[in-house]
């Protein structure tokens with residue numbers, strides 16, 4: 001049986017913190033689906049298609065990673081691709097409450113799909129897509145927190161030539 005995991009998120013845009021989790025998951029599972037989902041609490045900067053293109057570019061060295069857009073519940077996506085696990089990164093205590101709610105709700109919807117948390121690498125524990133967008137918006141330095149393709153996509157959004 002193939003070990004299949006889903007790395008879900010809004011990825012608006014993908015950061016080195018996300019990439020670290022996806023890479024580590026790809027070493028443990030046979031197939032990792034990166035699932036671009038809607039977080040109804042967040043306004044998007046990139047379209048889902050733009051997010052997928054960026055994720056594809058920055059994960060192209062990982063042959064067992066596939067990127068998908070899904071309009072609906074994370075658990076429905078997991079069932080569709082027959083995943084046994086959801087993998088999420090945990091940065092700090094401040095993430096914990098939301099993550100606990102998410103996991104509990106997903107477990108109510110399908111108790112056979114396990115959620116696994118990986119502690120984010122210390123170098124990335126302070127990164128969030130929201131902060132990256134804010135720094136990029138005001139022309140700050142973001143090259144340490146996102147790959148070059150994402151940096152130029154952000155510059156394109158905020159400083160279209």
Ligand code: PNS
Pocket residue numbers: 008009010011037038039040042072073074075102105106
């Ligand atoms: O990167 P994020 O924004 O922290 O990811 C949150 C995400 C997209 C994984 C979450 O909002 C989600 O699963 N959205 C899809 C709808 C859903 O299944 N919600 C959870 C049950 S309420």
